[in-house]
Amino acid sequence: MLVRKNLIRTSVRVLILAVYFTGWFAPATVFAQAAPVVKAAQAKPITDADLKNVAGPKPDDLAKGDPGGALTGTVNDIVVSDSKQGLTLPDLVNMVGQNRIAINFVWTLIAGFLVMFMQAGFAAVETGLCRAKNANHTMMMNFMVYGFGLFAFWVMGFAIQQGGCAPNTNLGGLSPLNSEFTVNFLGGKPWGLFGQKGFFLSGSSYDVGVMVMFLFQMVFMDTATTIVTGAAAERWKFAAFAISTFCLGAIIYPLFGNWAWGGGWLSQLGAxxxxxxxxxDFAGSGVVHAVGGxxxxxxxxxxxxxxxxxxxxxxxxxxxGHDITMVLLGCFILAFGWFGFNPGSTLGASGAGNLRIGSIAVNTMLAGCTGSFGSLLYMWIRFGKPDASMAGNGLLAGLVAITAPSGFVNTPGAAIIGFAAGxxxxxxxxxxxxxxxxxxxxxxISVHGACGLWGVMCVGLFADGTSNYGGSWNGVNGSVTGLFYxxxxxxxxxxxxxxxxxxVIFTLAYVLNWVVDVIVGQRVGAASELEGLDLPEMGALGYPEFQLVTLGTGRSVEIAAQ
Amino acid sequence: MKLLGLVIAVLGWLLAIMSVKLASPPAQIICALAGFTVALIGVLGVLNAAHLKDAIWKS
Incomplete structure (x- = not known):
């Protein structure tokens, strides 16, 4: 008891000192640095004649190789529209524009690939936290959620969510996505409800920028769908899971996604x-995690x-659960994938304030770290041991909470948000x-639902007013600034x-899943549940060479199979 | 009871969006917070209580 009291006292002192030294209580102006005064140089307009004088490396020099890299990436590499005429000013300007969009495409795609890899993390965490007799079933839900969700999003989810999101300057405009269904409500203001372009990615939405946007938004949606498989594990009928996932990917998630990110009514509350x-909601504490939770x-x-x-x-x-090593490995995979989730949500690395990606990545890292501290400390004080599975959940809680504010807060804010989430x-x-x-x-429900809602609120509390993504956000000029600032x-x-x-979203999810329950039944039979779902639902055991004694029946799964 | 829980949740949302019609920020915050709380009560209080009435572990 004495040790625990000392631990509490020490923790509180450390926290107070940390808060003091980070200057949390100091007024915001203390941190405001004077912008360096840059004297504008007398700019001389560039002409085509100037461009003719720019000489690239000679072929003989290039033939010798370029170990230092000084000869590669020069004027020789700029694409010209007319080889006879040589390099012209329009060529140069177009190259600059294409380079910016290319950087943003590559950045967004790689971030999307990282988010896709989070499916592996979720699969490992959820399977590890379930009993061995359900390993195949839980892993298969996490595996197939990718396919079911993707298909639903391609058919209609993407169009509902992003069908009216144009313009987006980071990805080349996204001009084909230009139709939002709106009604006039509350003072005659237009309320965007859902998008109407991009079904099956066909017609005018067969566009390079739209494809990048689809991939990135699709992996986000899949993250939301995979959250449900964990909460309903060990008793969810596979057929019901498939239909429920389709509903989430096609209707529930895209609706809220449209309201927040697709130019819908929530995003227009400011304008x-x-x-x-x-x-x-910078990267989706609400759109992805709270919807899923x-x-x-x-x-x-x-x-x-x-x-x-x-x-x-x-x-x-x-x-x-049956495998804590799988759980913690899954948490690490998720933390890695989160670097695609949050910094990738700028949808670009070049221009429009996107250089803030470094700050977003550090915020993400910090909040995950302090989230695991918070839960570790809580469990240690409350139960006397640093619980491993809750430390993992604390890491995820911090990451979930920082997802919405990651693009708008400073590092002390991120640390506090994560710790509180833990x-x-x-x-x-x-x-x-x-x-x-x-x-x-x-x-x-706790990691994604509760901490997702906490993350949404944190934008309104901790946003420090320093972000500037092209001068405005959601059509309102200036930086996002929270209550504390x-x-x-x-x-x-x-x-x-x-x-x-x-x-609204919970109610919609409840009604749709109630309909699924009435039509196909959501829950497996009691006998299947007691024996484990691997054989009755999937037809194969997750661990066939091990004898698994199921709690409650005293029988082994192998015997039950015979 | 389940339907009542869902109706209360939606009413909570309506209360929250009514805050846009208020002028002063403190009143807006109170109204939006109240709406959020009512929605939570509808889901976690009323709807969940209806589910617990015929919970599997009671049989």
Missing amino acids: NYGLGHGYC LTALAVSMIIGPRIGKYTRSGKPNPMP MLVCLSVEFVERVLKVDDPVGA GDPHQFVAQLIGCATLVG
Whole structure:
């Protein structure tokens, strides 16, 4: 007891000192550095004649090789439209424009590839946290969520979400995506509800920029769908999972995605009603994680807890996962993929304030780190041991929470957001399990739902007003600024976003999954559940060479198979 | 009861968006917070309580 008290005291002192030295309480102006005064040089217009005088390296020199790199990437490499005429000013200008877009395409695509790899992380985390008798089933849900979700998004999800998102200067304009369905509401202001261009990526949306946008948005949507498989694991019928995933990828996720990112009504709260810059969600604490977490809550409520999770008096029984090494490895994969998630959400690395990608990456790293600190500290103080699975969940909680504010906050803000999320996820897991009595084998509702909502609010609290992505955000000039830095309106917009997530998106997810439950049934039979879902649902065991004794029946899975 | 929970959740959202019609920021924050809280009560309080009534572990 004495050791625990000392630990608490020491922790509090360290926290106070850290907060003091980071200058959190100091007014924002203390950190404001004077912009360096740059004297504008007398610019001389460039002419075609000037360009003719620019000489590139000679062929003889190039033939000798270029170990230092000084001869590669010169005027010789600029594409000219007319070889007889040589390099002209329009050639040069077009090359500059194409280079910018090429940098942004490559940046966004590579970030998208990183986010795609997060599917592997989710698969490892969720399978590791489930019992061995369900390993094949849980892994297969995580595997197939990629295909089901992608197909739904290609058919209609992308069009609903991004069909009216033009213009986007980072990706070449995205001009084909120019049709948003709007209604006039609340004071006669236009409320964008869903996009109408880009179904099947056909017609005018067969466009290089649209393809980049589709890939990036698709892997984000898949992240949301894979959250649900964790919360509903060990008792979800595979057919119901397939239909539910399609609904999430085709309707639920794209709707909120449109309202926040596709030019919909939430993003226009600033332009229409003066609420800061409207709802701001840089990389998706709300759009991706809260949507996934709240859908997970809806499905978990409908299918109910696993057999044996609660006693008849309602006391929860622990059901530990079968492979903690897989869980922590999955967390690392997710943390790696998050560098695509957050910095990639600039949708470019060149121009329009996109050089902030370094700051976004550091914020991401910091919040994940302090998130694991927060949960580690909580578990150590509360239960006397630094729990490994909750440390992993703390890392994810910090990353989820920083996802929305990552592009708008400074490093002390990111550290505090992550640390609080680490604490919050522990409190929320206990609340969901003991008070709500909703069974969530992997803690997805808490990690993604609770911490996603926290992240959305943090934009309205911690945004420091220094970001400048091309001079405006959501059609409102200036930088996104939160309550702690002087703009209370931004916090209102974020709260409206949270209320929309709980009041509208949860309700929609609940109704659609209730319909699925009525039509095909969401839950497997009791016998299948007790034996493990690998054989009854998938027809093969995850670990066929091991004898797995299933709790509750006292029988082995192999015997049950015979 | 389940339907009531969903209706309360949607009403919470409506209350939150009504904050755009208010003038002062503190009133807007209170109204939006109240809407968010009502939506949470609808989901976590009313709807979940209806599910717990016929929970599998009670049978």
